[in-house]
Amino acid sequence: MRAVRLSVVTAAATAAALTAVTGCTEKSDAKGGSGTIEVTAADTECDTSSKSVPAGQVTLKIENKGSKATEVEIVFPDDRIVSEKENIGPGTKYTLTAEVKAGSYEIACRPGMKGHGVRQKLTVTGGSKVAKRDPRLDKAVAAYREYAQEQADETLPKAKAFAEAVKDGDIAAAKKEYAPSRLGWERTEPVAESFGDIDPLVDVREDGLEEGQDLEKDWTGWHRLEKSLWQDKKIGATEKKLADRLVADLTDWQKRVGKAVITPTSMANGAKELLDEVATGKVTGEEERYSHTDLVDFKGNVEGAEKAYELLKPVAGENDAALTKELDKQFTALNTLLDKYRTDKTSYDFVSYDKLGKSDVKDLQDAVNALAEPLSKLAAAVVK
Structure with missing residues (x-):
């Protein structure tokens, strides 16, 4: 049972609003390596180490530096969830592994596990080069x-x-x-x-x-x-x-x-x-x-x-x-x-x-x- 979300805004509105109101910022792509993104969650921030990764296995290395338990998700622009981890307590870390196809997504940090959350856009590139699955x-x-x-x-x-x-x-x-x-x-x-x-x-x-x-x-x-x-x-x-x-x-x-x-x-x-x-x-x-x-x-x-x-x-x-x-x-x-x-x-x-x-x-x-x-x-x- 999750907390209620706020109404889903359009993808365009979300993209326009992210820079202005969410406090969600990007760090250098140098950290983390291919397919790995470091996510630092806080009460009003959601810092990510990369804005683009290749399709396939994507790993989020999450650290909650806020004062509230948080939830971190990979979501489509329409708010459907690709993968998530709830209840990441203050001062704790978690590694989330997901398979993600090429396309446009967002990484959402939801302090207190409520609301639309603090978000960062993510582009997953490629698709045709993804390794064949068992x-x-x-x-x-x-x-x-x-x-x-x-x-x-x-x-x-x-x-x-x-x-x-x-x-x-x-x-x-x-x-x-x-x-x-x-x-x-x-x-x-x-x-x-x-x-x-x-x-x-x-x-x-x-x-x-x-x-x-x-x-x-x-x-x-x-x-x-x-x-x-x-x-x-x-x-x-x-x-x-x-x-x-x-x-x-x-x-x-x-x-x-x-x-x-x-x-x-x-x-x-x-x-x-x-x-x-x-x-x-x-x-x-x-x-x-x-x-x-x-x-x-x-x-x-x-x-x-x-x-x-x-x-x-x-x-x-x-x-x-x-x-x-x-x-x-x-x-x-x-x-x-x-x-x-x-x-x-x-x-x-x-x-x-x-x-x-x-x-x-x-x-x-x-x-x-x-x-x-x-x-x-x-x-x-x-x-x-």
Whole structure:
């Protein structure tokens, strides 16, 4: 779940505005080398070491020198995301590897992970000289694209069941349908987020709204209804309209999944993003703060990450056998731990997250961290 973005401006307007208002500056192209860009993020700046790189593998060496956690993205001018890394804490570094075709892009730093961000234009040159990709990776991308579409297709009827329960005024039935309606989304969230405009409509939390947005007018989606069902304990005309809006927005998502930009590295980076989602939202109990169905989301994130990994594993295993051995071990450990909290071993019914003790939460945090560290190396192993 990302914070809401500001409205996407046109590519021309963005280009004109960058120099004047963003504080985004360029450094000499000498640093970093071919395909590598050093990105220094701060609260009001986004300095990059290069404005042009050849098509193929692009590596962002990111350092956050600001006072806020930031998100760094490679984006198309229309704000679709090629690749991203969220939650880069103050004083920390991260290396993001992506496959990028020839064309015009922007590098965006989003301090506080909100808003349009501070941006720098990036030109990716060539295209015809890109090294031929292992055909197994093309098959992995095709299979993952099919998986993402399946998840969207399966989500829609579940979301409709949830919406119908809301519109019927049946709070108990709506609560029952709520968590299952989110599973497909949670499994493939990085794909949905790549469009930029869908996630803020369906999955934003109350504190994720932008400054100046109106809580009553601008907060839509699952979590708005979650609050109504569990905290306010009411369904009125507003909730019924929001239910219809949720189905409409998810239908839009379902239709657009096939157009998502998916590469082997975006799959690998997306798997890591899903674990980051767990670490920053699910383990803390913040994501489902009213329903406490965090473990359902947690399991969905882990399943989505594991699916991407399994598809990439044949190539990654050849390039780094020790890494895939460790990933196998840590995925098994985390799934085994999650199974402890199932109330029905044949379904996605889990213990309410507020019933977990501090030691339970600590065990989950440790397991997530143990998996996240080697998972951050998957993208590099895929493109070796």
